[in-house]
Each structure stands twice: as structure tokens, then as C-alpha cells.
Amino acid sequence: MARLPLANWNGEELPLEDVLVPVQDRAFFFGDAVYEAIRVYGGRAWLSQEHFARLSRSLELMRIEVDLAVIEQRTQETLEHSGVENGLIYIQVTRGAAPRTHYFPPEGTVPNVLVSVSELDGDPYAHLRTSGAKVITHEDLRWARRDIKTVNLLGNCMAAQAAREAGCAEAILISADGSLTEGTHTNLFGVSNGQLLTSPTGHHILPGITRSLVLRLAERAQVPVIERPLTIENVYSVDELFLTGTTTEILAVTEVDGRAIGNGPGPITQRLSATYHEAVREWLESAGH
Ligand code: PDD
Numbered sequence: 178m179a180r181l182p183l184a185n186w187n188g189e190e191l192p193l194e195d196v197l198v199p200v201q202d203r204a205f206f207f208g209d210a211v212y213e214a215i216r217v218y219g220g221r222a223w224l225s226q227e228h229f230a231r232l233s234r235s236l237e238l239m240r241i242e243v244d245l246a247v248i249e250q251r252t253q254e255t256l257e258h259s260g261v262e263n264g265l266i267y268i269q270v271t272r273g274a275a276p277r278t279h280y281f282p283p284e285g286t287v288p289n290v291l292v293s294v295s296e297l298d299g300d301p302y303a304h305l306r307t308s309g310a311k312v313i314t315h316e317d318l319r320w321a322r323r324d325i326k327t328v329n330l331l332g333n334c335m336a337a338q339a340a341r342e343a344g345c346a347e348a349i350l351i352s353a354d355g356s357l358t359e360g361t362h363t364n365l366f367g368v369s370n371g372q373l374l375t376s377p378t379g380h381h382i383l384p385g386i387t388r389s390l391v392l393r394l395a396e397r398a399q400v401p402v403i404e405r406p407l408t409i410e411n412v413y414s415v416d417e418l419f420l421t422g423t424t425t426e427i428l429a430v431t432e433v434d435g436r437a438i439g440n441g442p443g444p445i446t447q448r449l450s451a452t453y454h455e456a457v458r459e460w461l462e463s464a465g466h
Pocket of ligand 1 (some may be wrong): 331362384388423
């Protein structure tokens with residue numbers, strides 16, 4: 178059995194804790210790297226094509242050149258060698274190691290590529306599935322290109338820490354105009370009068386892979402969707418609220434800033450959550466599980 182999390186660092190397979198990153202790596206100096214987190218169900222990478230398409234876009238926007246086919250192959254191999262059935266794949270590509278300059282390093286600087294596979298002990302949010310999650314609102318302190326999945330996540334970390342100190346599972350972020358963008362590692366949906374509300378994509382949020390799936394599932398379940406952001410004025414009076422994300426899946430929010438939302442996880446949230454798990458089951462069955 179492989180020692181977990183199992184990593185592949187630039188083509189070499191080894192336990193994650195044994196990976197050594199050169200100190201001049203630009204991810205260390207500048208957060209100059211992009212990443213993806215992919216869920217593993219039944220030993221297979223869920224929605225991997227969508228994740229690799231987003232990784233490709235992030236790399237292109239950051240002008241980091243790597244061979245994605247090689248990363249996909251390493252990901253598949255590391256997953257197989259790990260033996261992980263229920264877990265998480267983390268992929269990070271940095272611009273590489275070079276003497277510290279703010280402008281990009283010379284051509285020929287080789288990106289560093291990490292793939293790692295870790296195991297999840299069941300559902301990390303199991304304790305919140307029946308009650309729903311409590312969240313706080315928090316100022317959105319992040320940079321202006323949140324659509325690029327970079328490891329520059331200090332604004333997210335500060336808000337997540339504030340949530341933790343308040344005994345909450347997540348912080349939802351308020352931009353200067355009072356609209357709610359997303360969570361620190363999740364996208365945000367509301368339900369009002371039977372309609373789903375969520376922020377449209379753009380530079381202000383990460384286009385979540387789970388978010389897109391939920392939009393497709395909503396269409397199938399004939400739940401109307403309006404892509405308009407929730408605001409600090411209307412968030413407390415929606416009928417239902419939920420978060421989406423790779424590890425979070427679909428998680429009901431039942432309290433915002435100490436104020437109750439609905440009466441436990443709402444019916445549309447529960448319906449979409451059930452269709453999410455059906456979609457996973459169908460996909461696993463189609464692969465012979
Ligand atoms: N986070 N918004 C932000 C800021 C995120 O970091 C994430 C994912 C999401 C949800 O996206 P997706 O459905 O593609 O996971 C939204 C990952 C899980 C992380 O940082 O670990």
C-alpha cells in the first residue's frame with residue numbers, strides 16, 4: 178500500500194511529505210502557480226475533463242507552458258498507484274524556480290508540476306448534512322481576477338479563518354457594491370420563490386465545476402435559474418441557501434451571521450443534492466462499478 182497522500186513531483190512518484198520544493202520557486206515568493214482540486218469517487222476522477230479544461234485556461238491566462246497530456250497521464254497513474262477510492266486529487270503547476278524578480282523569469286524556466294492524491298475518510302461534511310451549515314459574511318479582500326485558479330489565496334484564507342473563529346463552516350464574501358460573490362472555497366446559490374439565484378461568471382468569481390453541474394442538474398429538474406448575485410440586502414430573506422464545491426458537493430446553509438435561513442435544509446437544495454448523488458452513481462455504473 179502506498180504511503181498517502183501519494184505525489185508525483187515532476188515525474189517522480191513519492192509520498193507527498195517527501196517532496197522538496199526549491200526555495201526559489203515562484204509559488205513560494207509570489208504565489209505564482211495555478212491549481213485544481215478534483216474529487217475521487219469509486220477510484221475515479223469525477224468531472225476530470227472539466228477540471229483539466231479549467232486548468233488549461235488558468236495556465237494560458239498566466240502564460241505558463243506545460244504539456245497537459247503529461248499531467249493528465251501522471252494524474253491517472255498516481256490515482257491508480259494510490260489505491261484511493263474516495264479522495265481528492267490536487268494538481269499544482271508553478272512557473273518554476275528562478276532568481277526573484279517581479280517580472281516573469283527568463284524563457285527556459287521550467288514549471289514545477291505537483292500531482293497528489295489523498296484519501297477522504299467518508300464525507301468531510303457529514304456532520305453538517307442534516308443540520309445545514311452556519312456561515313458568516315465577510316469583506317471580499319481578494320484580487321480582481323478570481324476566475325483564474327491561482328494559489329494566491331490569502332484573502333480566502335483570512336475570511337475562512339474568521340469563519341472558523343466564529344464557529345462557522347464558511348465565509349461568504351461581500352464585494353464593495355454589496356453583492357455576494359462566493360465562499361472562500363465554494364460557490365453560492367440562493368432559492369427565492371422557487372427560482373435558483375447565483376452570481377453569473379466573470380472575473381469576480383471562480384467558475385466552479387460543481388456550480389456548472391448544478392446549473393445542468395437544475396435544468397434537468399426544471400428548476401428555473403437566474404444568474405444574478407445575491408446581495409447583503411436580500412441574503413437573509415431567501416427561502417434556501419447552499420454552497421457548492423468539489424469537496425463540499427451541495428451543502429445547505431441554514432444560518433448567516435446568526436440569522437436563520439429557512440427551517441433546516443430546504444426542499445430544492447435537498448432535491449438537487451439527491452440528483453448530484455444520482456449523477457455520481459450513474460457515472461460510476463457506466464464505468465462498470
Ligand atoms: N476550491 N470558489 C472558490 C474560491 C474555490 O476555491 C472553489 C474550489 C470553488 C468551487 O469550485 P469547484 O466546484 O470547481 O470545486 C469556488 C477548491 C476545492 C479548493 O480550493 O480546495
